[in-house]
Amino acid sequence: MNILNMYSSLNGQTEKVAFEIEKAVIEAGFAVTTVNVKNQDDVIDLLAYDLTFIGSGVYTWLPGKTMLKWIEKQMDYARKNDLILPGSPRIPGKFACVYCTYAGPHTGEGEAIPAIKYMGQLFEHLGITVADEWSIVGAFIPEKMRHFNNCGRLGNIVGRPNTEDLRQVREKTKGVIDYLQLSVPVK
Ligand SMILES: Cc1cc2nc3c(=O)[nH]c(=O)nc-3n(C[C@H](O)[C@H](O)[C@H](O)COP(=O)(O)O)c2cc1C
Numbered sequence: 041m042n043i044l045n046m047y048s049s050l051n052g053q054t055e056k057v058a059f060e061i062e063k064a065v066i067e068a069g070f071a072v073t074t075v076n077v078k079n080q081d082d083v084i085d086l087l088a089y090d091l092t093f094i095g096s097g098v099y100t101w102l103p104g105k106t107m108l109k110w111i112e113k114q115m116d117y118a119r120k121n122d123l124i125l126p127g128s129p130r131i132p133g134k135f136a137c138v139y140c141t142y143a144g145p146h147t148g149e150g151e152a153i154p155a156i157k158y159m160g161q162l163f164e165h166l167g168i169t170v171a172d173e174w175s176i177v178g179a180f181i182p183e184k185m186r187h188f189n190n191c192g193r194l195g196n197i198v199g200r201p202n203t204e205d206l207r208q209v210r211e212k213t214k215g216v217i218d219y220l221q222l223s224v225p226v227k
Contacts, residue, residue, distance in 0.1 A: 041220065043070050044089040048077040048096040048107035053141045053178035053201065060206045061093050064213035077110045083117040086166060091135045091220055093213070094159055097178060098142035101154045111162050124165050135171040136163040137216050141178030141201065145192030149175055172216050176201055176209065 043065050047058035058074060065072040075084070077096075086092060096103035103111070118124050138160045142152040152175035160170045177200040179189045190196040201209075 041070055041090040041217070042088060043072045043217075044084070044086070044092040045072050045074040046077060046080075046084075046092060046094045047075075048104050048110070050097055050099070050104050050106075051181035053181065054095050054097050056201055056206065057095055057139065057141060057176055057178075057209050058093070060209040061095075061213050064210040065217065067210075068214055068217045070217065078106050080110060083114060086114070086163070086168060087123075087131065087134060090133055091137065091171075091216070092163070092168070093137045093139070094163075095139040095141070096155065096159065098140050098152055098155045101151050102158055103140065103155050107159065111159065114162055115165070118166060125167070128165050128167050130169055131167040134166075134168040135216075135220055136160065136168050137172045137174070137213075138163070138170055139174035139176060141176045143178060143180050143188060143192060143197060144194045145180075145188040148193035171220065172212070174209075174212060176205055 045058055045061050045065065047054050049055040062072050062074045096107040102108065138156050140152050140155045144151050156173045156175060160173065163170055177194060177197050179197045179200045180186055189198045
């Protein structure tokens with residue numbers, strides 16, 4: 041399986057998750073290309089990968105600006121190259137796992153879901169099946185926003201994602217890979 045691991049991270053929270061995914065993929069015996077979207081100037085051929093992990097921090101219920109801009113660029117490329125067909129038929133053997141890190145200070149997980157769905161639509165439009173969606177708690181990092189870390193809808197989220205959150209990311213990464221190995225003939 042060709043595996044891509046894309047992420048965007050303003051304050052390093054999503055990067056922690058992306059690095060755990062990278063470790064888990066390697067432990068599962070596959071090669072992985074990890075890309076920080078802020079360093080990605082060119083369009084990526086997403087159909088060249090059997091599985092793409094994609095993640096971002098949540099900013100006003102959506103992925104951050106860097107991720108939004110990258111998605112726009114990918115969509116422009118896809119439209120110009122007729123990659124988006126009516127009905128977006130599914131391409132066998134092509135999958136994505138979409139996640140975000142979020143603090144949910146006001147409405148909890150409701151703030152994470154639009155961001156995950158937004159990123160997932162890029163893949164669904166191309167015919168790539170979203171195999172899994174994860175929302176992972178990520179505390180506010182900027183000093184002036186830290187008060188949100190123990191007064192929001194999720195309660196005390198100081199230090200998240202913590203060791204246990206990251207252990208779960210590794211387990212779920214392996215779970216997705218196992219599931220796909222059952223669904224996709226490995227090349
Ligand atoms: C300026 C700012 C705005 C944020 N807005 C939201 C928000 O609307 N909803 C939410 O759940 N979390 C929000 N967060 C929390 C981040 O989504 C969370 O800390 C995330 O883990 C950051 O990931 P990153 O450092 O990888 O970008 C915000 C954080 C900052 C710094």
